[in-house]
Amino acid sequence: MSDASTAFQISVRELVEFVYRSGSLDLRFQGKSKLQDGIKLHQKIQKSQGIAYRSEVTLSRQIEVFDEVSKAVLLVSGRADGIIDIDGETTIDEIKGTSIFLESIEIDTFPVHWAQAKIYGAIYGRDNNLNHITIQLTYANFESNEVKRLRKIYSIEELEAFFIATVELYKKWLFLKNQWRYERNNSLEGIAFPFERYRPGQRKLAVSIYNKIKTGGILYAEAPTGIGKTMSTLFPSLKAMSQGLVDRIFYLSAKTITKVVAEEAVTRLYEESDQTLKLKSLTLTAKDKICLNEEVTCYPEKCPYADGYFDRSLDALWDIVSNERSFDKDTVVRYAQKHKVCPYEFSLDVALFSDLIICDYNYAFDPRVYLRRFFEFPTEKYVFLVDEAHNLVDRARTMYSAELQKDKFLSVKKQLGQVDKSLSKAIDGINKALLEVRKACDDRGLYISADEKQDIYEQLKRRSGTIEKWLSENHLAPFYQEVLDLYFDIIGYMRISELYDSGYLFYITEGDKNTTKYKLFNINPASQLKRFIDNSVATIFFSATLTPLAYYSTLLTGDVEPEALSLPSPFDTANRKLVYATDVSVKYKDRETSVRGLCQYIDTMAAAKKGNYLVFFPSYAYLKQVADLFETLYIDKYDIIKQSRDLSEADKEDFLQTFDADAIMLRDKSLIGFAVLGGHFAEGIDLKGERLIGVIVVGVGLPMISFENDLIKNFFDYEMDAGYEFAYQFPGIGKVMQSAGRVIRGETDTGVIILIDQRFQSLTYQRILPPRWGKETTNLDTLKRQLDDFWEEHR
Ligand code: SF4
Numbered sequence: 001m002s003d004a005s006t007a008f009q010i011s012v013r014e015l016v017e018f019v020y021r022s023g024s025l026d027l028r029f030q031g032k033s034k035l036q037d038g039i040k041l042h043q044k045i046q047k048s049q050g051i052a053y054r055s056e057v058t059l060s061r062q063i064e065v066f067d068e069v070s071k072a073v074l075l076v077s078g079r080a081d082g083i084i085d086i087d088g089e090t091t092i093d094e095i096k097g098t099s100i101f102l103e104s105i106e107i108d109t110f111p112v113h114w115a116q117a118k119i120y121g122a123i124y125g126r127d128n129n130l131n132h133i134t135i136q137l138t139y140a141n142f143e144s145n146e147v148k149r150l151r152k153i154y155s156i157e158e159l160e161a162f163f164i165a166t167v168e169l170y171k172k173w174l175f176l177k178n179q180w181r182y183e184r185n186n187s188l189e190g191i192a193f194p195f196e197r198y199r200p201g202q203r204k205l206a207v208s209i210y211n212k213i214k215t216g217g218i219l220y221a222e223a224p225t226g227i228g229k230t231m232s233t234l235f236p237s238l239k240a241m242s243q244g245l246v247d248r249i250f251y252l253s254a255k256t257i258t259k260v261v262a263e264e265a266v267t268r269l270y271e272e273s274d275q276t277l278k279l280k281s282l283t284l285t286a287k288d289k290i291c292l293n294e295e296v297t298c299y300p301e302k303c304p305y306a307d308g309y310f311d312r313s314l315d316a317l318w319d320i321v322s323n324e325r326s327f328d329k330d331t332v333v334r335y336a337q338k339h340k341v342c343p344y345e346f347s348l349d350v351a352l353f354s355d356l357i358i359c360d361y362n363y364a365f366d367p368r369v370y371l372r373r374f375f376e377f378p379t380e381k382y383v384f385l386v387d388e389a390h391n392l393v394d395r396a397r398t399m400y401s402a403e404l405q406k407d408k409f410l411s412v413k414k415q416l417g418q419v420d421k422s423l424s425k426a427i428d429g430i431n432k433a434l435l436e437v438r439k440a441c442d443d444r445g446l447y448i449s450a451d452e453k454q455d456i457y458e459q460l461k462r463r464s465g466t467i468e469k470w471l472s473e474n475h476l477a478p479f480y481q482e483v484l485d486l487y488f489d490i491i492g493y494m495r496i497s498e499l500y501d502s503g504y505l506f507y508i509t510e511g512d513k514n515t516t517k518y519k520l521f522n523i524n525p526a527s528q529l530k531r532f533i534d535n536s537v538a539t540i541f542f543s544a545t546l547t548p549l550a551y552y553s554t555l556l557t558g559d560v561e562p563e564a565l566s567l568p569s570p571f572d573t574a575n576r577k578l579v580y581a582t583d584v585s586v587k588y589k590d591r592e593t594s595v596r597g598l599c600q601y602i603d604t605m606a607a608a609k610k611g612n613y614l615v616f617f618p619s620y621a622y623l624k625q626v627a628d629l630f631e632t633l634y635i636d637k638y639d640i641i642k643q644s645r646d647l648s649e650a651d652k653e654d655f656l657q658t659f660d661a662d663a664i665m666l667r668d669k670s671l672i673g674f675a676v677l678g679g680h681f682a683e684g685i686d687l688k689g690e691r692l693i694g695v696i697v698v699g700v701g702l703p704m705i706s707f708e709n710d711l712i713k714n715f716f717d718y719e720m721d722a723g724y725e726f727a728y729q730f731p732g733i734g735k736v737m738q739s740a741g742r743v744i745r746g747e748t749d750t751g752v753i754i755l756i757d758q759r760f761q762s763l764t765y766q767r768i769l770p771p772r773w774g775k776e777t778t779n780l781d782t783l784k785r786q787l788d789d790f791w792e793e794h795r
Pocket residue numbers: 025287291292293295296297298299303304305306341342343344345
């Protein structure tokens with residue numbers, strides 16, 4: 001029998017929504033904007049009820065659930081919106097804000113709302129020895145502020161019976177979880193590190209992560225290629241799980257390839273445990289990539305997987321959870337098809353029964369799409385393993401920024417004509433407010449401020465109710481999608497506006513009249529990320545490039561002196577030749593004259609040893625300039641492949657296939673790939689051994705000078721007197737390190753790295769370049785000899 005000593009927690013709402021789910025999935029319109037309004041409306045109603053009304057009363061009951069063979073403890077808790085005691089009569093009040101007309105809500109329209117309030121009634125009634133209680137549902141319309149109250153009186157026996165019946169319905173899930181936790185923890189306790197030995201640095205990394213999970217908090221770990229970051233982070237987290245320090249692990253990543261590596265690590269652990277490992281692992285796939293329809297139209301009339309979803313989803317869930325341990329994309333889709341349920345929504349349900357969730361950053365950090373079922377009111381101990389954490393800076397800026405484009409409002413208004421006056425009026429109202437605010441722009445058509453324009457938010461808030469009402473009543477209107485898209489822009493903007501803090505700038509840029517953009521631009525995401533990180537007991541940021549650390553810690557958590565670990569490369573540095581080329585200036589103004597010199601560098605590198613090489617450029621334009629001349633000069637001497645803009649997934653795959661290790665044996669000349677810094681081939685790809693033996697990085701990786709990058713520069717000039725560094729230099733060096741890191745991927749790999757830019761010699765760069773890279777320089781006169789010597793030593 002499983003261990004029943006530790007209680008499982010579930011909120012009253014979660015419990016009733018899980019067991020009494022029914023009907024269809026309908027994501028046409030959810031009225032999510034009302035979260036803040038809902039809280040305010042609750043408070044307004046609560047305050048208006050007088051002193052007999054006690055608000056937000058915490059209620060809980062722990063019960064033992066058992067049958068002949070199983071036993072578990074369940075803690076059911078929640079907060080009743082209000083409890084009213086008048087003249088010895090008690091009423092439990094459950095308030096629900098809604099956009100729906102109140103006349104259309106009848107006594108039993110929402111059974112789940114009754115179920116929630118009845119559970120509160122059962123807990124409160126028994127705790128206070130009552131013999132009956134009134135259950136009241138208070139529906140309040142967001143727009144009209146009208147209120148409708150529905151009441152039923154129950155004896156405590158009835159409520160008690162309902163509570164027991166509800167828990168009974170949940171029982172098999174509880175036993176499943178309980179038994180699984182017992183088996184999982186036992187099995188994890190016995191797992192061994194799945195390699196013969198730790199690589200240099202790997203043990204230190206694993207131990208540091210385990211200790212951080214134990215003490216709680218945040219750890220930054222810079223771990224060069226080859227240490228085996230994925231296993232070094234997963235393994236100690238699983239060990240901590242076996243000891244009850246962690247309930248669920250979120251492996252967060254920006255790239256598909258790193259998610260695949262995490263899946264492979266789990267498979268390896270499973271195989272090495274002789275297939276005894278008990279761990280349920282789920283990979284979440286984006287909705288548009290897992291959808292079974294041509295078009296993502298998530299409502300019952302259009303999608304058979306949405307139609308009746310909640311009537312079938314529990315059977316599907318039971319089936320997959322009872323029979324599978326790995327919930328990868330194919331497995332989720334297979335079960336979704338079998339039970340005719342939406343695979344995306346289904347995967348979110350499967351997450352409830354998963355120990356390890358491999359997913360994109362946004363499921364944990366994005367206020368628009370984070371997993372509410374876990375993070376809205378966290379009751380478990382989570383660990384966040386943030387892979388390739390250097391990517392999170394840009395991703396977080398995007399997650400926490402929002403913009404409105406004026407032309408979208410006009411376009412919808414045009415389509416609407418006079419079809420719906422109230423909707424037209426609402427959009428007009430917002431449009432006028434945008435026009436008014438735009439007057440703040442200067443002669444250049446620009447307005448920048450540390451403060452946002454509150455008038456925009458106020459108008460959006462005032463008008464969004466009308467748009468929601470229209471959306472909820474006009475699902476089949478021909479321009480429904482356009483209005484819905486606009487509505488999502490509005491909601492996104494409002495939500496970000498509610499988060500606006502000192503890490504933001506607000507700006508308006510006037511294009512021509514109607515392309516004006518209003519943006520809440522997040523520049524330092526640390527405070528926003530921190531709120532989400534607080535949902536975890538421990539968060540580990542790890543990457544091969546967290547240099548300089550202060551840059552990343554300032555932007556990810558706001559820590560000036562974070563707890564950090566920087567590990568040396570596990571590979572012998574003698575296997576790598578890294579040189580700085582100092583005789584070609586690749587600054588923007590010198591590009592024209594640099595082209596021939598760069599061609600000579602590439603030729604010298606590729607002629608020194610037959611093999612596969614990559615050359616990274618700061619832009620497609622520069623790449624083309626050099627590649628065109630190189631082709632003219634050396635078309636017969638080398639095989640050449642070039643990265644172009646907008647490569648399809650298949651094109652990217654083809655590009656990488658060219659670097660096949662076997663192909664080099666058949667080839668009679670070197671292969672040179674021209675690619676861009678920061679692009680698809682500059683990070684996350686693993687060309688081991690002979691697949692890649694040399695890299696040239698042209699330039700210091702500076703991002704393009706742009707309006708927003710200059711805003712970042714000015715912001716950090718003001719904040720830290722380090723604007724250029726934060727906007728250009730530090731992100732640039734990160735890209736250089738990633739590109740250089742494509743070569744030497746294994747213990748026996750040998751290769752050359754040539755960094756071409758005179759700026760690498762300056763003091764500013766010398767300070768931030770990794771000391772392990774050394775200081776050896778080269779030029780066109782000496783490179784051939786240096787490379788010949790190196791390859792001679794590594795024949
Ligand atoms: S299958 Fe596709 S369209 Fe249907 S509900 Fe799921 S995501 Fe939406």
